[in-house]
Amino acid sequence: MPDIRHAIIIIAVMGAVTLATRILPVLIFGRGEKIPDFILYLGRVIPYTAMGLLLVYCLRNVSVTGGSHGLPELIALLAVALSYIFRRNTVLSVIIGTVLYMFLVQKVF
Numbered sequence: 001m002p003d004i005r006h007a008i009i010i011i012a013v014m015g016a017v018t019l020a021t022r023i024l025p026v027l028i029f030g031r032g033e034k035i036p037d038f039i040l041y042l043g044r045v046i047p048y049t050a051m052g053l054l055l056v057y058c059l060r061n062v063s064v065t066g067g068s069h070g071l072p073e074l075i076a077l078l079a080v081a082l083s084y085i086f087r088r089n090t091v092l093s094v095i096i097g098t099v100l101y102m103f104l105v106q107k108v109f
Contacts, residue, residue, distance in 0.1 A: 068109035076101035
């Protein structure tokens with residue numbers, strides 16, 4: 001188990017990186033300057049790209065030929081999509097999908 005120095009170093013590095021991600025955009029683009037169109041474009045498309053990547057990562061090992069045939073995953077995925085469509089609340093959708101998936105895996109399938 002790491003000693004207290006390692007823990008302090010890890011916390012300090014995490015804090016510095018978090019602070020850098022907050023300060024760096026202000027230093028690069030300044031206050032009041034027009035943000036380049038390419039950066040605005042990235043701000044619009046990266047969240048969808050990240051969600052697609054997470055979706056592929058989460059479903060990469062689902063077997064449709066064995067076991068539950070991927071039904072818990074499919075049901076939870078549909079629940080997340082529908083709850084987001086109707087409520088537009090990402091956190092609520094993730095919680096609903098996680099709880100439903102855990103219920104289906106533990107109790108049903």
